Amino acid sequence: MTSLSMPRPPRITIREVAQHAGVGIKTVSRVVNDEPNVAPATAARVRASIDALRWEPDAHAANLRRTTTRTRSVGLLLGSVANPFAATMHRAIEDVAAHRDVAVFASSLDDDPEREVAAVEAFVRRKVDGLILTCVAESQEYLAELVPPGMPVVFVDREPTGYTADCVHSDNVVGAGVAARHLLGFGHRRLALLIDRRSIWTARERERGFLTALGEFGVPTDTATIVADLSDQDAAERAVMTLLAAPDAPTAIVSGQNLITIGAVHALRKLGRHRDVALVGFDDVELADLLDPGLTVVAQRPQEMGLAASERLFAALDAGRPLDPARIVIPVDLIARGSGEIRPPAPESA
Amino acid sequence: MTSLSMPRPPRITIREVAQHAGVGIKTVSRVVNDEPNVAPATAARVRASIDALRWEPDAHAANLRRTTTRTRSVGLLLGSVANPFAATMHRAIEDVAAHRDVAVFASSLDDDPEREVAAVEAFVRRKVDGLILTCVAESQEYLAELVPPGMPVVFVDREPTGYTADCVHSDNVVGAGVAARHLLGFGHRRLALLIDRRSIWTARERERGFLTALGEFGVPTDTATIVADLSDQDAAERAVMTLLAAPDAPTAIVSGQNLITIGAVHALRKLGRHRDVALVGFDDVELADLLDPGLTVVAQRPQEMGLAASERLFAALDAGRPLDPARIVIPVDLIARGSGEIRPPAPESA
DNA sequence: GACACCCCTGACAACGGTGTCAGATGTATG
DNA sequence: CATACATCTGACACCGTTGTCAGGGGTGTC
Numbered sequence: 001m002t003s004l005s006m007p008r009p010p011r012i013t014i015r016e017v018a019q020h021a022g023v024g025i026k027t028v029s030r031v032v033n034d035e036p037n038v039a040p041a042t043a044a045r046v047r048a049s050i051d052a053l054r055w056e057p058d059a060h061a062a063n064l065r066r067t068t069t070r071t072r073s074v075g076l077l078l079g080s081v082a083n084p085f086a087a088t089m090h091r092a093i094e095d096v097a098a099h100r101d102v103a104v105f106a107s108s109l110d111d112d113p114e115r116e117v118a119a120v121e122a123f124v125r126r127k128v129d130g131l132i133l134t135c136v137a138e139s140q141e142y143l144a145e146l147v148p149p150g151m152p153v154v155f156v157d158r159e160p161t162g163y164t165a166d167c168v169h170s171d172n173v174v175g176a177g178v179a180a181r182h183l184l185g186f187g188h189r190r191l192a193l194l195i196d197r198r199s200i201w202t203a204r205e206r207e208r209g210f211l212t213a214l215g216e217f218g219v220p221t222d223t224a225t226i227v228a229d230l231s232d233q234d235a236a237e238r239a240v241m242t243l244l245a246a247p248d249a250p251t252a253i254v255s256g257q258n259l260i261t262i263g264a265v266h267a268l269r270k271l272g273r274h275r276d277v278a279l280v281g282f283d284d285v286e287l288a289d290l291l292d293p294g295l296t297v298v299a300q301r302p303q304e305m306g307l308a309a310s311e312r313l314f315a316a317l318d319a320g321r322p323l324d325p326a327r328i329v330i331p332v333d334l335i336a337r338g339s340g341e342i343r344p345p346a347p348e349s350a
Numbered sequence: 351m352t353s354l355s356m357p358r359p360p361r362i363t364i365r366e367v368a369q370h371a372g373v374g375i376k377t378v379s380r381v382v383n384d385e386p387n388v389a390p391a392t393a394a395r396v397r398a399s400i401d402a403l404r405w406e407p408d409a410h411a412a413n414l415r416r417t418t419t420r421t422r423s424v425g426l427l428l429g430s431v432a433n434p435f436a437a438t439m440h441r442a443i444e445d446v447a448a449h450r451d452v453a454v455f456a457s458s459l460d461d462d463p464e465r466e467v468a469a470v471e472a473f474v475r476r477k478v479d480g481l482i483l484t485c486v487a488e489s490q491e492y493l494a495e496l497v498p499p500g501m502p503v504v505f506v507d508r509e510p511t512g513y514t515a516d517c518v519h520s521d522n523v524v525g526a527g528v529a530a531r532h533l534l535g536f537g538h539r540r541l542a543l544l545i546d547r548r549s550i551w552t553a554r555e556r557e558r559g560f561l562t563a564l565g566e567f568g569v570p571t572d573t574a575t576i577v578a579d580l581s582d583q584d585a586a587e588r589a590v591m592t593l594l595a596a597p598d599a600p601t602a603i604v605s606g607q608n609l610i611t612i613g614a615v616h617a618l619r620k621l622g623r624h625r626d627v628a629l630v631g632f633d634d635v636e637l638a639d640l641l642d643p644g645l646t647v648v649a650q651r652p653q654e655m656g657l658a659a660s661e662r663l664f665a666a667l668d669a670g671r672p673l674d675p676a677r678i679v680i681p682v683d684l685i686a687r688g689s690g691e692i693r694p695p696a697p698e699s700a
Numbered sequence: 701g702a703c704a705c706c707c708c709t710g711a712c713a714a715c716g717g718t719g720t721c722a723g724a725t726g727t728a729t730g
Numbered sequence: 731c732a733t734a735c736a737t738c739t740g741a742c743a744c745c746g747t748t749g750t751c752a753g754g755g756g757t758g759t760c
Binding site for chain 2: 736737738739740741742744745746747
């Protein structure tokens with residue numbers, strides 16, 4: 001019989017290349033790894049044989065013995081690869097990585113602590129060279145025993161708890177403060193803040209910034225409505241509908257995240273209150289400038305964040321040792337387009 | 351001295367587990383691979399040792415000898431991971447993959463043929479189990495010698511040339527036809543089509559569908575303007591500006607892609623012609639319903655596409671052999687929201 | 701001319717697992 | 731009780747590469 005199992009693909013090994021070039025396997029190894037002490041003529045012959053046989057060294061076998069084992073891959077954990085904010089960071093990170101011939105494993109977190117741990121485990125099992133993580137678990141202490149010594153970790157978007165490493169994030173407190181002050185400056189005194197689950201660090205930070213700004217304007221915090229646990233567009237839309245139906249409804253809304261913003265805009269439209277109730281979103285969204293009124297946002301800089309995070313990661317990888325953990329805070333930009341410049345219906349007493 | 355080099359991380363090997371359990375290494379191997387012929391008591395002891403030592407088998411070493419080598423990873427090549435259409439497919443694929451404990455390498459193509467080859471090479475070098483590819487090179491013949499025998503390939507969004515494999519894509523010809531007929535039905539006779547580079551299969555297909563529809567209405571194709579090579583928002587915006595400045599400017603525009611649509615909307619706004627010139631976009635965009643007028647689009651179903659593509663890939667992987675290549679065409683949906691229902695300014699003579 | 705030294709080179713062990721196979725043990729059968 | 735057979739187990743080669751090290755050859759120095 002002619003073998004029932006799959007015909008073993010005739011993989012070319014270093015041995016055949018060595019034989020073809022008439023040298024020892026170690027010499028071939030030297031050539032492909034740019035190690036010194038190979039005569040130019042020998043190297044040329046070896047290279048010719050490699051090309052002739054179309055040999056691709058087996059990275060896994062190589063890493064098996066190599067001390068400085070590098071898989072040229074990194075793990076990237078994002079809120080969701082489908083979220084434009086995360087996707088933009090992803091792209092920036094990929095560009096930096098691709099430039100160094102490093103591949104990126106991307107996973108979606110979905111703000112589920114269990115997925116966080118599972119994703120990191122999966123990355124580690126695949127022996128990535130480093131990790132860029134968006135976290136949501138209450139604590140990242142688990143990383144201490146999960147992440148092998150020497151594997152660099154950079155957090156993006158959210159600060160970790162119980163694990164010290166680089167972290168790149170937006171200036172959330174300032175950003176939310178800017179949003180709130182912008183509205184307060186236009187005379188609003190009854191504000192609402194719509195945020196995601198408080199298990200998410202950015203939600204907490206933005207809430208903090210929001211409340212601080214209220215304080216600065218002497219607005220008692222109990223006049224503000226804070227709706228949390230808004231994790232998608234629909235929930236945000238419903239929340240705004242409810243909010244505006246209540247007596248003493250807010251005259252201005254700060255949205256804590258891109259999906260919430262979109263949900264809020266939908267609700268305002270449905271209620272016909274979009275020229276009436278002020279709205280400032282956190283994180284920019286596509287087409288925001290073409291709405292009527294235009295959507296005022298505190299824009300993040302996701303590309304810059306991805307860039308900074310990947311540069312930190314590769315810096316640590318290049319150094320071959322953990323760097324002193326840095327916290328990199330990326331500024332945010334208020335972009336006034338109309339929705340945030342709507343004045344409250346009547347002069348209010350502070 | 352205390353060793354200058356990095357302190358070798360004390361990796362736990364199968365040997366230590368075997369010793370701890372008082373068995374041979376092969377028995378440990380049997381247990382972790384669910385091979386038969388291990389006494390239950392022995393297996394239990396081994397499992398206890400694995401847990402006690404927190405041993406994680408080294409997948410790379412395992413795959414070295416294994417005949418049926420699986421890295422539990424797949425390579426995904428997309429237009430750009432930052433494009434919402436691609437990002438949504440990505441998410442769908444990731445979900446299917448994650449469910450099977452398979453990790454996804456994602457790369458951006460940027461419609462550069464060289465990046466296509468480079469990305470596939472990188473995936474193959476990393477020994478992914480399968481490939482999901484968006485292609486742009488003139489021919490995919492190169493895959494024959496690049497992709498190892500037995501590695502399944504599924505194309506998404508665009509059909510390959512010179513390489514036979516599964517392919518999942520939108521019904522581009524029909525979609526573009528629907529868009530054009532929609533406008534023709536409202537009385538438009540001077541149409542413009544804005545598409546990306548013709549090296550991109552979808553651009554060509556959509557052009558074909560567009561022209562077919564014109565033919566059905568007896569509209570001579572030379573009365574239609576086709577602008578190609580629009581690869582980003584700005585280019586599309588400039589193209590529309592130029593287009594509408596010309597004499598005999600089109601009264602309706604079909605946009606061949608999400609970024610082009612956004613660029614076109616910007617241009618129409620700037621010119622104040624947005625209630626005046628009809629526009630139908632290919633591929634839906636966020637907030638399209640809240641523009642004024644609402645944006646009429648031929649929506650794709652990226653999630654469904656990603657789902658279908660990954661299911662085909664895993665079906666082939668499960669079967670352990672190449673499946674009969676299938677072409678899966680995903681329907682598109684016309685969503686009328688206003689911009690596509692604008693009538694031409696004056697009755698025209700066909 | 702002997703010696704030291706540097707530059708090349710390849711034999712061989714090692715990396716952490718799996719495949720093969722032979723041997724040990726237990727049970728049913730003649 | 732001997733034999734056959736199935737079940738369980740571990741020794742060992744092997745996967746494709748890199749690290750180590752010893753050896754061969756050329757050159758410079760005394």
